[in-house]
Amino acid sequence: MSGGxxxxxxxxxxxxxEVHRPDKVLFPGGGDAKEYTKAxxxxxxxxxxxxMLPHLRGRPLMLERHPDGIDGPTFMQKNTPDHYPEWIKRxxxxxxxxxxxxxxxxxTATLLYLADQASITLHRWLSGADSADHPDxxxxxxxxxxxxxxxxxxxxxxxxxxxxxxxxxxxxxTTGSRGLHVIVPLNGRHDFDEVRAFARDVADTLxxxxxxxxxxxxxKKERGERLYLDIQRNAYAQTAVAPYxxxxxxxxxxxxxITWAQLDDPELGARRWTVADAVEQARTNPWSGLLSRGxxxxxxxxxxxxxxx
Numbered sequence: 001m002s003g004g005x006x007x008x009x010x011x012x013x014x015x016x017x018e019v020h021r022p023d024k025v026l027f028p029g030g031g032d033a034k035e036y037t038k039a040x041x042x043x044x045x046x047x048x049x050x051x052m053l054p055h056l057r058g059r060p061l062m063l064e065r066h067p068d069g070i071d072g073p074t075f076m077q078k079n080t081p082d083h084y085p086e087w088i089k090r091x092x093x094x095x096x097x098x099x100x101x102x103x104x105x106x107x108t109a110t111l112l113y114l115a116d117q118a119s120i121t122l123h124r125w126l127s128g129a130d131s132a133d134h135p136d137x138x139x140x141x142x143x144x145x146x147x148x149x150x151x152x153x154x155x156x157x158x159x160x161x162x163x164x165x166x167x168x169x170x171x172x173x174t175t176g177s178r179g180l181h182v183i184v185p186l187n188g189r190h191d192f193d194e195v196r197a198f199a200r201d202v203a204d205t206l207x208x209x210x211x212x213x214x215x216x217x218x219x220k221k222e223r224g225e226r227l228y229l230d231i232q233r234n235a236y237a238q239t240a241v242a243p244y245x246x247x248x249x250x251x252x253x254x255x256x257x258i259t260w261a262q263l264d265d266p267e268l269g270a271r272r273w274t275v276a277d278a279v280e281q282a283r284t285n286p287w288s289g290l291l292s293r294g295x296x297x298x299x300x301x302x303x304x305x306x307x308x309x
Contacts (some may be wrong), residue, residue: 010042012049012109015087019116026069026118026252033250036275041246042115044254044275049108051282052244056111058128060091060102062239063114064121070248077119078102088113091129095237104129120248123239132236133191136294138184138199139240141175141230145223149269152179155214155227156263158206165307166202166300171287172263176247176255178270179227181240187294192236198297198304199231205308244282246275254278257286 008019022039029035045052065075080090080103089104105111105122114122126135142155156172159182163170173181186195200216207214207229215226233240241247241255253271256278262268273281 008039010046010112012046012112013107015109017109017112017116019112024069026066026120027250028069028071030250034252034274034276036252038116038118040275041118041120041252042112044246044252044279045111045115046108047279048244048282049111051279052242053105053107053111055243056105056122056124058104058106058130059124060093060100060129060132061105061125061242062123063103063117063119064123064248065117065119066248067118069118070120070250074248085113093129093132093237100237102129120246122242122245124242125237125239126234127188127192127236131188134188135190135192135195135234136186136188137240137291138186138195139231139233140182140184140199140203141228141233141240142179142182143228143230144178145225145227147178149178151213151227152270153263153268155206155229156180156182158210158214159202159229160260160263162202162206166303168295168300169290169293171290172258172260173243174254174256174258174268174270174272175241176245176253176271176273177249180270181255183291185291185294187296190297192234194297196231196234198301199234201301201304201308203229203231205304244278247271252276256281259284259286262286 008022010017019042024038027036063077078100080101088110089106090101092099092101126137142152144151168184171183203216207216215223216229217223243257245255247253252275254273256273
């Protein structure tokens with residue numbers, strides 16, 4: 001970074017992005033948590049961009065902005081403001097009663113501009129803008145009732161085993177919050193209704209087999225201490241946190257792809273990686289081409305129905 005007082009300029013490809021108030025603290029320190037500034041956020045996104053952008057390109061975004069840091073107000077931004085530079089890609093998509101002009105992040109310069117806007121967390125659609133109603137990702141969100149990561153680990157193992165039986169490839173990601181995401185690559189031929197119905201059948205099958213540990217109850221009061229198998233993100237205009245995005249929690253944890261082997265690591269937790277070390281994990285290429293193996297759900301659905309008898 002370089003530049004005068006109060007502003008730094010960062011090169012990103014052919015563009016230069018201005019970072020305003022780079023020393024502004026976005027993540028206050030305290031306890032075991034380190035302090036991080038806007039400059040730290042920009043530096044992280046610049047470093048992780050080669051690994052993160054493949055998961056963002058062509059996808060509508062919802063931006064979680066914290067202009068006064070994580071202890072200040074939160075803004076969930078879907079519409080792209082008029083003052084955003086013309087070189088930032090936008091896509092207009094239908095919503096109930098109108099349209100939304102979403103931001104699309106196709107390059108490093110856009111990612112750094114969004115970081116300058118204190119967009120700490122990027123939530124992405126599970127479909128591309130060019131086929132908005134046909135997702136190429138299916139997401140199971142493993143949401144524990146408390147901070148018990150062992151329950152998350154066990155649920156991930158059970159779900160992974162079931163997906164293996166259905167002959168579906170799957171990938172794991174820490175959320176940077178409390179749980180894990182299990183992601184299945186799709187070939188984009190099914191619409192959201194079909195994908196959501198399949199996800200619900202899988203979740204119901206697992207919850208019925210382990211009713212003391214797992215639930216698909218959407219209402220918190222009905223879950224008790226059980227882990228919630230959340231499939232709600234598999235719907236038009238719904239979003240999931242993007243791989244390698246930062247979460248607005250103390251210490252700046254990062255939603256980080258991992259291998260299935262890493263699930264057995266006793267050090268693993270939902271907030272295992274932060275802006276300090278997530279790039280090192282990204283360089284190991286934990287998903288290693290897996291997401292290019294998108295599948296149709298027909299054969300898997302038939303296998304699931306056979307299992308359910």
